[in-house]
Amino acid sequence: MEATEFDASLGGTENLPITANSFKFAASRSIEITAMTESILRPNKTKLIFQSLPVHMRRRVMSHNCKRLPRRLREGHMEQLKKSGLPPKQKRPSRKYRRRPANLLAEYTRRQRRVTWLETHIWHAKRFHMTERWGFRLAHRPCDKAFRACYRATSAHCLLQDISYFVPILIKGSIESIENMFSLLCSKTCGLGVTAKAFISGNRAGSLNIFKPQSYPFGFIGKVEFQWVYTNEIPELLIFVHPSQIKEVEASFSSIILSEDSKLLKDSKRIKLSHNLSDISINVLYGQFNRFRLTGPKSHAILTHSLKTVNTIKLSSEWVSKTKNFDLYLQEKHEYWSNISNLSSPSQLPSRIVIGLIVKDPRWSRPKKRTKAEAVISPTNIEILRNLPKYAPSSPLWHTNVREIIKKNIITNGKFIEHVTKTHSVPGETNEDDPALQNIPVVLIQRPGSQNSTYKKIGYGSGWDIILPSGYGLPFWLTFIMFGARPGGLRETEHLSHEKGETYLCPDSVSGTLEEERIELQLKEHYFKRPPSKRVNFIKLGILSPFRCPWMILLRDWSSCACDNFFILRETNIINELQNCLNRKTPIITSFPNENSCLVAVYLQTEGKGLIKDHAIICMPNFGDFKSNKVLQEPQHEDKNSKIRKEKRLEHRKLLKKIRRAQIKLKKKLTEKITKPKTKSKEPSEYVKSMRDLWLKSFDSVRHACVRQTMGYVTKGAFSFTEAKGCAVGYIAFNALKYLIDSKFNKILVRNTTSNKYSVANIQLINNI
Amino acid sequence: MGDEINSKRKQDQQQNIQKRRPNKNYALKKRLPLRPKEGDNVIFITKKTNFKAQLDKCCDLLTKGEKDIILHGLGAAIQRCCNLALQVEALFAGTCQIEVNTGTVDLVDDLEPITDDLEFGAQVRHSSSIHIRIFRTALLGAN
Numbered sequence: 001m002e003a004t005e006f007d008a009s010l011g012g013t014e015n016l017p018i019t020a021n022s023f024k025f026a027a028s029r030s031i032e033i034t035a036m037t038e039s040i041l042r043p044n045k046t047k048l049i050f051q052s053l054p055v056h057m058r059r060r061v062m063s064h065n066c067k068r069l070p071r072r073l074r075e076g077h078m079e080q081l082k083k084s085g086l087p088p089k090q091k092r093p094s095r096k097y098r099r100r101p102a103n104l105l106a107e108y109t110r111r112q113r114r115v116t117w118l119e120t121h122i123w124h125a126k127r128f129h130m131t132e133r134w135g136f137r138l139a140h141r142p143c144d145k146a147f148r149a150c151y152r153a154t155s156a157h158c159l160l161q162d163i164s165y166f167v168p169i170l171i172k173g174s175i176e177s178i179e180n181m182f183s184l185l186c187s188k189t190c191g192l193g194v195t196a197k198a199f200i201s202g203n204r205a206g207s208l209n210i211f212k213p214q215s216y217p218f219g220f221i222g223k224v225e226f227q228w229v230y231t232n233e234i235p236e237l238l239i240f241v242h243p244s245q246i247k248e249v250e251a252s253f254s255s256i257i258l259s260e261d262s263k264l265l266k267d268s269k270r271i272k273l274s275h276n277l278s279d280i281s282i283n284v285l286y287g288q289f290n291r292f293r294l295t296g297p298k299s300h301a302i303l304t305h306s307l308k309t310v311n312t313i314k315l316s317s318e319w320v321s322k323t324k325n326f327d328l329y330l331q332e333k334h335e336y337w338s339n340i341s342n343l344s345s346p347s348q349l350p351s352r353i354v355i356g357l358i359v360k361d362p363r364w365s366r367p368k369k370r371t372k373a374e375a376v377i378s379p380t381n382i383e384i385l386r387n388l389p390k391y392a393p394s395s396p397l398w399h400t401n402v403r404e405i406i407k408k409n410i411i412t413n414g415k416f417i418e419h420v421t422k423t424h425s426v427p428g429e430t431n432e433d434d435p436a437l438q439n440i441p442v443v444l445i446q447r448p449g450s451q452n453s454t455y456k457k458i459g460y461g462s463g464w465d466i467i468l469p470s471g472y473g474l475p476f477w478l479t480f481i482m483f484g485a486r487p488g489g490l491r492e493t494e495h496l497s498h499e500k501g502e503t504y505l506c507p508d509s510v511s512g513t514l515e516e517e518r519i520e521l522q523l524k525e526h527y528f529k530r531p532p533s534k535r536v537n538f539i540k541l542g543i544l545s546p547f548r549c550p551w552m553i554l555l556r557d558w559s560s561c562a563c564d565n566f567f568i569l570r571e572t573n574i575i576n577e578l579q580n581c582l583n584r585k586t587p588i589i590t591s592f593p594n595e596n597s598c599l600v601a602v603y604l605q606t607e608g609k610g611l612i613k614d615h616a617i618i619c620m621p622n623f624g625d626f627k628s629n630k631v632l633q634e635p636q637h638e639d640k641n642s643k644i645r646k647e648k649r650l651e652h653r654k655l656l657k658k659i660r661r662a663q664i665k666l667k668k669k670l671t672e673k674i675t676k677p678k679t680k681s682k683e684p685s686e687y688v689k690s691m692r693d694l695w696l697k698s699f700d701s702v703r704h705a706c707v708r709q710t711m712g713y714v715t716k717g718a719f720s721f722t723e724a725k726g727c728a729v730g731y732i733a734f735n736a737l738k739y740l741i742d743s744k745f746n747k748i749l750v751r752n753t754t755s756n757k758y759s760v761a762n763i764q765l766i767n768n769i
Numbered sequence: 770m771g772d773e774i775n776s777k778r779k780q781d782q783q784q785n786i787q788k789r790r791p792n793k794n795y796a797l798k799k800r801l802p803l804r805p806k807e808g809d810n811v812i813f814i815t816k817k818t819n820f821k822a823q824l825d826k827c828c829d830l831l832t833k834g835e836k837d838i839i840l841h842g843l844g845a846a847i848q849r850c851c852n853l854a855l856q857v858e859a860l861f862a863g864t865c866q867i868e869v870n871t872g873t874v875d876l877v878d879d880l881e882p883i884t885d886d887l888e889f890g891a892q893v894r895h896s897s898s899i900h901i902r903i904f905r906t907a908l909l910g911a912n
Contacts, residue, residue: 188885196885204889347801350891351879377806382875385800386891451798451879457817459801 049077118164119290119473128489134243136165139489146486147495151721153486154496155460157372158298160485161492163465164290164473166225167246169253171237173280175200178237181256181280182208187216189571194226194237202228202235202393204352205445209570209769210245213252217567217594220509221248227354227445229398231326238398240291244511246284253282288403290473294485295447295463295496297345301375303444303464304341306366306479307359309334310439319396319405319438326399329391333357336389342378347459350388351448356395361437362472362479363416364430372484397441403469409438410471442476443467450500455603455764460722461500498716501603503729503769507551507715508568508599516548519614523547528692535695536754539639542706544699546615546753549713551599551731557703557710558733559596566597568731570769575600578737579765585744598734601766604714604750605727610759612717612728612750619708619749619758620740626747632758634706634751641694648694652687708749708758711736729766794887795880802843802876805900810835814842814850827857827903831865837904843874844896854901864907870900 005012026033050062050069059068066074066081097103111117115137124130128139139162142150153159171178179195190209192198199206205227212219222245228235241249257280294302311334313320320328337357340349396402411419419436449462468476481487497504505512524547527535538546556562569575574590578600581588592598604612625632684692702710712732720727728750740748740763749758804813810830814823830838842850858865873895880890 192882193885196882197887198882198885198889344804344807345801348803348877349800350889351798351800351881375807377804380803382803382877382893385803385877386893448798448800448879451800453799457815458799462801 048080049073116165116287118162119470120162120164120477123474123477124162124487124489127487131490133490134165136243138165139487141489141491142487147491148721150486150488150492151495151499153488154295154492154499155722156297158294158296158302158463158480158485159488159492159496160299160477160480161293161295161488162290162473162477163293163493165243166240166291167243168285168289169239169241169249170229170283170285171239171280172234172283175235177280181253184213184256185210185252187211187571189573191572199226200228200235201390202230203354203388203390204350205354206352208239210249210252212248213256217570217598218508218565220506220567220570221245221252222506222509222511224249227393230394231398236398242511244505244514245509248510250282250284257282288470289397290468290470290476292466292468292473292477292480293447293463294466294480295461297347297459297462298373298375298484299463300343300346301373302480302483302485303466304337304375305373305483306362306476307337307357307442308365309337310358310360313358313439318409319402322401322405323396323399326396327391327394328358328396329394330358332389332391336384336392339384340380342376342380344375344377345459345462346446346464347449347462348385349446350385351446351451353388353446354393355444355446356393356397356441357444358396358439358441360439361411361416362440362476363413364434364437366479366482370482370484393443395441395443397443397467397469402441406438406440406469407471411437413475440469440472442469455767456500456722461496494716495718498718498727498729499720499722501727501729501764501766503568503601503766504716506568506601506769507549507731508566520548528695537639537642538695538753539641539697540636541754541756542634542637543617543753544697544702544705546696549615549715549731550699550702551713553700553702554710554712555597555599555733557701558735561596563597566599567594568599568601568769569734572767575765575767578741579767581741582737582746582763582765585741585746588738588741595734599712599731600734600737601729601731601769602712603727603729603764603766604717604748604761605720605723605764606725606750607747607760607762610750610757611719611726611752612714612759612761613752613754614714614717616714616717616728616730616750616752617706617710618712618714618730618732619706619751620711620736620743621745621747621749621760622708623743625708625749625758626760632708632749634756634758636756641697645691645694648687648691706751708751709736711740711748714750726761728761792880794883795890796883798879798881800877800879802874802896805841810838812838812840814840814846814853816846816849820849820853823853824856824860827853828860831857831861831903831905837902840899840901840903842899842901844898847897847899850899850901854903857903861905864905865903866906868902868904870902872898872900874898 006014008015048063050058050073053062053070053073057070062068063081066077069077092098093103098107108117108122115132116135117137118124121137124139127143129141129143130137131140132138141147150159171181173181175195179193182194186193186208192206194206194208196206198204205225207223207225209223210221211217212221222242224239224241224245226237226239229238230236310330313328313330333356337355343349416437419434420430423434423436424430443466445465445467447461447463447465448459450456450458450460452458466476494504505515507513507516527547536546538544544550551566552563555566571592574592577590578588580586602618604618606612699705704710712730714728714730717726717728717730719725740746746763747760748763750761751758805811812823812826812830827838827840840850840854842848854867854869858867874897876894876896878892878894880892882889
C-alpha cells in the first residue's frame with residue numbers, strides 16, 4: 001500500500017492556511033513558553049546551582065563559601081541554602097578590619113542614620129545600657145549595678161547626666177508679641193509667665209507649663225525651661241523642650257503664627273486691636289548646645305575645680321574679635337566665681353540664677369587620677385549670696401557666629417596630646433594660658449532643689465545645669481568625671497523625680513500617654529512570657545488593669561457625666577487650698593470649671609511598713625478602717641474565665657494532636673520529606689491572643705471593683721531613700737478627693753496589683769507640677 | 770526626747786510659714802544654711818534623722834579613735850543636739866567632756882514673686898545655733 005501523504009498539495013488531507021496570525025500563534029503556545037522560561041530560570045532539577053556550573057568554573061568548597069560562585073548566581077544560591085535549612089553563613093569581617101578608623105566611622109554614621117547620638121554617646125555605650133527613646137539613643141542605666149550609689153550621689157555627692165537631648169528653641173521678636181504668643185499657650189494661674197519682671201533681665205531661668213493654643217486646662221504639652229538671653233539690646237527667649245514634646249510645641253507655635261497671619265489678611269482693622277505676631281521668628285537649634293545636669297551638693301565643688309575662669313583675654317583669639325562691642329566682664333566674673341567657690345552646696349545660691357562664664361580648656365584642669373572634688377569651706381560674705389550681679393548672665397555663647405568659630409577651632413584630643421608633648425618639656429606641668437587652645441564660653445544655671453522643708457529635706461535635688469557649645473561635650477564630661485561625678489542615665493532621671501516627689505511625663509500629655517503605652521507593652525510581654533502557673537491571676541485579686549491606669553474610666557465613674565478628655569490640676573492656689581482642707585479636715589469651698597474631668601497629683605507615703613509599687617490602686621477608706629488593728633484584705637474574686645481557659649486549652653491540644661497525626665500519615669504516604677515552611681512571625685496566633693484576653697478581664701467601670709472604692713492610681717511607686725519608707729506619686733480624681741475630705745479623712749488605702757492587702761498611706765498634694 | 774513635741778509642731782509648720790511670709794506677693798523659699806568647716810568628725814544634727822542613728826554615729830566615731838567630735842545644731846534642732854551630747858557623755862561615763870558654744874547663724878531666704886510685675890528678693894533671717902565639742906579626756910583603752 002502506498003504511504004498516505006500529509007500535505008494536500010501532495011495528495012494528503014491537511015491544507016495549509018494562506019495567512020499565519022503570529023499573535024494567535026504565540027498566544028496558543030504561551031503556556032508552553034512560560035513553562036519553558038520558568039524551567040530555565042528555576043530548574044526543577046535536584047541539582048544545586050553550583051553543581052550546574054560547567055566544570056572549568058567549579059571551585060573547591062563552593063557550596064560553603066558563596067564568594068567562589070559567579071556573582072550573578074549568588075542570590076539564587078543563597079535562596080537554595082535557605083530552603084535547605086542551612087543558615088546562610090556570612091563571615092563577619094575581622095575585628096582588625098572593622099576597627100580601621102575609616103570603617104569604624106562609616107559604621108558609626110550608618111548607625112546614626114535612624115537615631116541621633118549625643119556627643120558623649122560612645123563613652124556611654126561602653127559603660128551603659130542604651131535605649132532608644134524619642135529619636136535618640138540614650139543611656140538608660142550604668143552597667144555596674146549602681147542604683148543606690150546613684151541615689152547617694154544625688155544626696156551627698158554629685159550625679160552627672162547628659163541631657164543634651166533637650167531641644168533648644170530660640171524665639172526672637174518684641175517682648176509684647178512673645179508675651180501675647182505665650183498667653184495663648186499657658187495660663188496665668190499656673191505661676192509666673194515668660195515675661196515676668198523676675199525673668200526678663202536674664203538673671204534667672206524659669207520653667208513653664210505649656211498647653212495647646214487656647215485649650216487650657218486641657219491639651220497639656222509639657223514643662224519647658226526658659227531663659228532670656230541678650231546678644232544685643234533686645235532680649236531673645238531661649239526655651240529647652242523635652243524631645244518627646246518637641247513636635248507638639250513646634251506645631252502649636254506655627255499654628256499660632258499662621259493663624260495670626262491669616263487674620264492679618266482677613267481684616268486689617270482687627271490687627272490694631274489684637275496683637276501682631278508676624279515679627280516673631282522661631283529657630284530650632286538642633287545640636288548647637290550640650291547640656292549637662294549635675295545634681296547633688298558636691299556639684300558645686302566639681303564645677304569650681306574644673307571651670308577655671310579667665311582673667312584677661314587676648315583679642316587675637318578668633319571668636320573674641322567678633323564680640324568687640326559686647327562686654328565680657330571677665331574680671332568681675334572671675335571675682336564673683338572665686339567668691340562663691342567655697343560654698344558647700346549649690347542650693348546656698350539664689351535659686352535658678354544664670355551665670356555666663358568664659359573658661360579655660362577643661363583638659364588643663366583634669367586631675368591625674370580620679371579624685372573627689374572637695375569644697376574648701378571658708379566663711380562667705382552673705383551679701384554675695386543675697387544679691388546677684390547684673391553682669392552675671394551675659395555670655396557670648398548666644399552669638400551664632402561665636403559658636404561657629406569655636407566649633408571650627410576645636411582641638412581634638414589627638415592634637416591636644418600632640419601639642420602637650422611637643423610644648424611641655426616637663427611632664428605633668430601645665431601651661432593653662434596656652435594661646436593654642438581657645439577659651440570657651442559656658443553658661444551655668446542653678447537648680448534649687450527642694451525649697452520646702454516639710455515636703456523634702458532642703459536642697460535635695462539641687463545642682464547645676466551647664467550649657468556648652470557643641471563639640472566640647474566630651475572634654476568637659478571627662479573632666480567632671482575625673483573630679484568624682486557619678487554618671488547617670490534615664491533611670492536616674494525617673495528615680496530622681498520619684499525621690500523628689502515630682503511627676504514625670506504627666507498622663508494628660510501626649511508624651512505621657514506614649515510612655516504609658518510603652519510601659520504597658522513591656523509589662524504585658526513580661527507577664528505573658530511566664531508560664532501560666534507562675535502568672536499572677538489579676539482577676540482573682542480584683543485588679544482590672546494591672547499594666548495601665550484607665551484614667552478616663554476612673555473619671556467617668558466619679559462623675560455623673562461622661563467626659564472625653566481630662567487634665568491634671570496645676571493651679572497652685574487651688575492646690576494649696578485643697579491641701580489646707582485636707583490637713584484641717586474642713587470641707588472644700590473652692591470650685592473651678594471642669595471639675596468632673598480633673599485629676600489631682602498626689603504624693604503618698606506608707607504608714608509603717610509596706611511598699612507601694614507601680615500601678616497600685618488608691619482606695620477610699622471606710623469608717624473604722626484605721627481603728628482596727630487587723631489588716632484589711634480583699635476577698636478573693638471568682639475567676640469565671642479559668643474554666644473557659646481550661647476548655648480552650650484542651651481543645652487546642654486536641655487540634656494540635658490531630659494536625660500532627662495527619663502530618664505523619666501524609667509523610668508515610670509520600671515517603672519523601674515535606675519541608676514545612678518555617679515562618680517565625682512575631683505576631684502571636686489567634687489562639688494565643690484569645691487566651692491572653694481571657695487572662696485580663698475587660699471592664700467598663702473601676703470604682704466599685706473591690707471592697708473599697710478606687711480613687712486613683714499610682715504611676716510611680718518604690719522605696720524612697722530620702723523618706724526611708726515606701727513612697728509613690730499618683731493621681732486621683734478630683735471628685736474622689738472631695739469625697740475623701742467630706743468624709744474627714746486625710747489618709748488613704750493603697751493596694752498593690754499583686755497583693756490582696758490594703759496598706760495605709762498618708763496623702764499629700766503635689767504642688768509644683 | 771521631745772519627739773512628741775516635734776511631731777506636733779510639724780503639723781503647725783505650714784501655718785508658721787505663712788506667718789513668716791513678709792508680703793502676700795511673695796512665696797518664701799528656704800535655702801540651705803551656710804556650713805562651718807566640714808570633716809569626718811563633724812555632725813550636723815537634724816530633726817528628721819533617727820535619734821538613735823545619730824547617737825550610734827557619734828559613739829562609733831568616738832570608739833574608733835576620734836579625739837573629738839563636733840555637733841552642730843540649728844534652730845529647732847538645738848534641743849536634740851543637747852540631748853544627744855548629754856547622752857553621749859553619759860554613755861562614755863567619765864572619759865568624755867563637753868564644750869558648748871552658742872551663736873547666731875544668718876540664713877538667707879528666697880522671696881519668689883507670685884505676680885508677674887515683681888522681682889525676686891532675698892531676706893536674711895537669724896537663727897540661734899549651738900556647737901558642741903565632745904572630746905575624750907581618758908585614753909581609748911579605758912572605756
